[in-house]
Amino acid sequence: MAASALRWLALVMGVICVLIGLEHLATGEALFPDMGEPGATADSQARFFGAVFAGYGLAWILAARRDPIPASAIRLLAGIMLLGAVGRFLSIAVHGWPHPVALMLTALEVALPPVYLVLADADEKRVAAGRAAAA
Numbered sequence: 001m002a003a004s005a006l007r008w009l010a011l012v013m014g015v016i017c018v019l020i021g022l023e024h025l026a027t028g029e030a031l032f033p034d035m036g037e038p039g040a041t042a043d044s045q046a047r048f049f050g051a052v053f054a055g056y057g058l059a060w061i062l063a064a065r066r067d068p069i070p071a072s073a074i075r076l077l078a079g080i081m082l083l084g085a086v087g088r089f090l091s092i093a094v095h096g097w098p099h100p101v102a103l104m105l106t107a108l109e110v111a112l113p114p115v116y117l118v119l120a121d122a123d124e125k126r127v128a129a130g131r132a133a134a135a
Contacts, residue, residue, distance in 0.1 A: 002122035003069070009116065010064035010074065017057025024050025034099035056080065069123035078116035085109035 028043040028050075029035040038046070056077070063073040088106045091098065 002119055003126040006069055006074065006116075006119040006122045007064050009119070010060050010069065010077075013077075013112075014057045014060030014062075014064060017060060018054045019057075021050045021052070021054025021057055024053060026050075032099075033101055067123075068127040071121040071124050074116050074120040078113040078120070081109050081116075082113040085113075 023031050025047050029038040029046045032046075035042075059073070060077055063069055063077065066073075085106055088098075088102065088109065097103070
């Protein structure tokens, strides 16, 4: 059950991140509310990080397709997400409160990593249990 949940959650996370990343790549800053009038540098950064975020999503998908899902990959990806939340908190400390959409994303970036960390080794345990039962 936990292994299935991990696989499903990792795939969903990956697909969502790929779609968001590709949208940012295509539209630059236009997708995110309250960004102001984008200049060339800010737009370039937004599109670059859109591509990076799509790659981050692809990493989730590739991890979810492995059998077993490597716990180390899930821990790394969850840690990167949590590091992103740290970046948002730093921004709040420096610039104040962002748009409510950014606050919602921050909440998800804080809430989801512990879920992934708890489930990280579920698929490896499933495979190990299967091997032990077969022996």
